[in-house]
Amino acid sequence: MLIPIQSYFILFLSLIFNTLASPRLEMNALLEFKNEFPLSAPDPHASFAFSFSSWNTSIDHCSWKGVTCNANSGEVISLFLQFIFLNGSLKANSSLLKLQHLDSLTLSHCNLIGKIPSSLGNLSHLIDLDLYGNNLVGEIPYSLGNLSRLTYLLLAENHLRGEVPPTIGNLNQLTFMVLASNNLSGNIPSSFSSFSKLSYLDLSKNQFTGGDLPSILSNLTSLSELDISYNHFKSKLPSNMSGLHNLEVFDAKENSFVGNVPISLFTIPSLKEVFLSGNQFEGPLEFGNTSSSSKLKWLNLASNNFNGPIPESISGFLKLGVLDLSNNSFLGPIPGSMSQLVSLRVLDLSYNKLEGQVPSFLWSLPKLTLSHNSFSSLEEVVVNGSSSDLSSNSHVDLGSNSLRGSFPRWICRSTTLDFLDLSNNHFSGSIPSCLMNSTASLGDIILRNNNLSGFLPEIFTNATKLRSLDVSRNQLAGKLPKSLINCKSMEYLNLKGNKFKDTFPSWLGSLVSLRVLFLGSNAFYGPLISSHFGLPSLRVIDISHNSFDGTLPQDYFVNWHEMSSVWVDETKWPLPEDPIYQGSPFTMGGVNIFDDSMDMMYKGVDTKFPRIFRAFKAIDFSGNKFTGQIPKSIGLLKELILVNFSRNAFTGSIPSSLANITHLEALDLSHNKLSGNIPRDLAKLSFISYLDFSHNLLQGPVPRSTQFQSQNCSSFEDNLGLYGLEEVCGPIHAPDPTSGNSQQSEEFSSEESEEVLNWIAAAIAFGPGVFCGLVIGQIFFTSHKHIWLVEKFSRN
Numbered sequence: 001m002l003i004p005i006q007s008y009f010i011l012f013l014s015l016i017f018n019t020l021a022s023p024r025l026e027m028n029a030l031l032e033f034k035n036e037f038p039l040s041a042p043d044p045h046a047s048f049a050f051s052f053s054s055w056n057t058s059i060d061h062c063s064w065k066g067v068t069c070n071a072n073s074g075e076v077i078s079l080f081l082q083f084i085f086l087n088g089s090l091k092a093n094s095s096l097l098k099l100q101h102l103d104s105l106t107l108s109h110c111n112l113i114g115k116i117p118s119s120l121g122n123l124s125h126l127i128d129l130d131l132y133g134n135n136l137v138g139e140i141p142y143s144l145g146n147l148s149r150l151t152y153l154l155l156a157e158n159h160l161r162g163e164v165p166p167t168i169g170n171l172n173q174l175t176f177m178v179l180a181s182n183n184l185s186g187n188i189p190s191s192f193s194s195f196s197k198l199s200y201l202d203l204s205k206n207q208f209t210g211g212d213l214p215s216i217l218s219n220l221t222s223l224s225e226l227d228i229s230y231n232h233f234k235s236k237l238p239s240n241m242s243g244l245h246n247l248e249v250f251d252a253k254e255n256s257f258v259g260n261v262p263i264s265l266f267t268i269p270s271l272k273e274v275f276l277s278g279n280q281f282e283g284p285l286e287f288g289n290t291s292s293s294s295k296l297k298w299l300n301l302a303s304n305n306f307n308g309p310i311p312e313s314i315s316g317f318l319k320l321g322v323l324d325l326s327n328n329s330f331l332g333p334i335p336g337s338m339s340q341l342v343s344l345r346v347l348d349l350s351y352n353k354l355e356g357q358v359p360s361f362l363w364s365l366p367k368l369t370l371s372h373n374s375f376s377s378l379e380e381v382v383v384n385g386s387s388s389d390l391s392s393n394s395h396v397d398l399g400s401n402s403l404r405g406s407f408p409r410w411i412c413r414s415t416t417l418d419f420l421d422l423s424n425n426h427f428s429g430s431i432p433s434c435l436m437n438s439t440a441s442l443g444d445i446i447l448r449n450n451n452l453s454g455f456l457p458e459i460f461t462n463a464t465k466l467r468s469l470d471v472s473r474n475q476l477a478g479k480l481p482k483s484l485i486n487c488k489s490m491e492y493l494n495l496k497g498n499k500f501k502d503t504f505p506s507w508l509g510s511l512v513s514l515r516v517l518f519l520g521s522n523a524f525y526g527p528l529i530s531s532h533f534g535l536p537s538l539r540v541i542d543i544s545h546n547s548f549d550g551t552l553p554q555d556y557f558v559n560w561h562e563m564s565s566v567w568v569d570e571t572k573w574p575l576p577e578d579p580i581y582q583g584s585p586f587t588m589g590g591v592n593i594f595d596d597s598m599d600m601m602y603k604g605v606d607t608k609f610p611r612i613f614r615a616f617k618a619i620d621f622s623g624n625k626f627t628g629q630i631p632k633s634i635g636l637l638k639e640l641i642l643v644n645f646s647r648n649a650f651t652g653s654i655p656s657s658l659a660n661i662t663h664l665e666a667l668d669l670s671h672n673k674l675s676g677n678i679p680r681d682l683a684k685l686s687f688i689s690y691l692d693f694s695h696n697l698l699q700g701p702v703p704r705s706t707q708f709q710s711q712n713c714s715s716f717e718d719n720l721g722l723y724g725l726e727e728v729c730g731p732i733h734a735p736d737p738t739s740g741n742s743q744q745s746e747e748f749s750s751e752e753s754e755e756v757l758n759w760i761a762a763a764i765a766f767g768p769g770v771f772c773g774l775v776i777g778q779i780f781f782t783s784h785k786h787i788w789l790v791e792k793f794s795r796n
Ligand SMILES: *[C@@H]1O[C@H](CO)[C@@H](O)[C@H](O)[C@H]1NC(C)=O
Pocket: 053, 054, 055, 056, 058, 059
């Protein structure tokens, strides 16, 4: 009963004596406020965390931490609490409301829970309200529209939902409003058009779907920064945006905006940064009469449906530093006028339909990404010309075009280059030894799938930063350069599909970071030298389809630590958080490892992202001339997913230690001379989806497990005498133990091939490029039933 009387008393006092506050009552109100959060504790993660320890009666409350009083009247005018774990809610009757003279209230990063009480609208003197970073739920109360003096409103990073009440439009003194990172939805209220003083508006990362943008935006004449990114806006942009004549930053990325980008946007003279990526804008791009006094320095129109040429008028944006037009359908050549963009530093035109010659003025850009277009040639650098300054370039990506001719030698003039991708083009001739000049700085060299021939030159003497080298699918021949031994940072080495003719590079053992090694489909020969040979970090090795021979000692795999240990070091290859910024999920360093992993994984291994990052470990020794026994020590590599020893001349029995590789998903021992029984313990391999023991000298019972019984009959064909195959091969066509049953396989094949074709069609319809591959991978690899057909398909 006492409390209502007390608050009535305060009201009475403040009515009668107006500004004459009672310091004692205000101190009590603060103490009551503190007591409303009995569980509070400073945020242990913030060194400057707030605590209530100074809030005690032995000192004047105006000296308490976070409390500010008016110097003359002694009224509490500001409360500032940050990084305290309040773990409680603001009550509707919170004693905070007794502090009627508050003009500034900050309760940010305080773990406030519950709703914003509607009574907060009674703090009618508030100018600043900051509830940033709590766990507030519910809707924004209508009553906040009563805070008519408010200039600063910050409610970001809570869980507020529902529509923004139209009463917020009453706050026509607002200069700063941030409602970002909540779950606010519906339309932006039309009343927002009264924010004539608003200079900063951030509604990003909510669920807004629309609003009368033309009339609202035309009135926000003070706005300098507008962020509505990561919402669900579906409309067109207003055609006349010139009312926003103070706008500097406009961010509307990741919405569903359609239509053209209005010319009026680009004529706003104050404009500096525009982000419209990830929408459905379309049509040819027009900038209108761009002025050389334009301040535009950042333009991101990526991932839309723009088509037509890149307009010549882009040259008007003389201050432009970053231009991203990637992932659209821009056509034609790069306009020559772009050479006037002297401030340009980052240019991304990848994934378009651009063609013609790449002009040489681009070579001086620090970051140049032109991949996935149809460019046909590169303009030579004008020696001693102003455009030949390569002193700052660090990233050159020309991959997946139609570039012809010899290796671009101008690259040798860059000594700062970190990333070079010329993959999937038609470059021919040899790799020039002048590249030596650039390899000291290079982290990634990706020359995959060209027509490069000759030797790989000795250019790696100083290549200590090189993380990935991919020269796969070329015509390179001869021995490997010994200078590769200096690449101490090397993680990924792909020489697959060339004509290298050399013995096994055992010195690779000194590359302690090497995680992925592809030597497959070359002419390597001779034994694998085992003494002192260990690849401690190796996760994936493919030496398939060479002429390696000799025997492997039983202890061959004992030093391959990475393959035997669980994946602990996730920091080295962090998962890409947002594929939009990280490129495809199948990259390692700068290399898209999907293509080669695909080669290895067609047999029954589930490649689903993020699997490949965390746990894909594989050995492929297939298609060589190895003899002797399969080393027992293979069983130590407990983390392997794929083991392929097929198409060799291995003899003796299958090591039962394979049963210790508990996560194994694919095991191919076919086309060898293995004898004896299939170890019964292999039935314990519960993750196996692909097994192949065919074309050996095996006999005895086939182990019984779901995994064995779900294999195709052909996985056991052509052995000496395996039995117990009735469930696999069917009771009618039970196999003759001495011969395969190829006839049945044929029937099976034609019966199901139509279905496989349908799946291929589905995958192709889904989309081009990597993601097509991904879908094929997922569809095929997740269904055991079709795996051998997939194999057949991929061999064709
Ligand atoms: C009150 O706060 C002051 C200032 O932080 C502190 O020095 C003092 O020890 C506190 N007294 C009590 C009783 O907690």
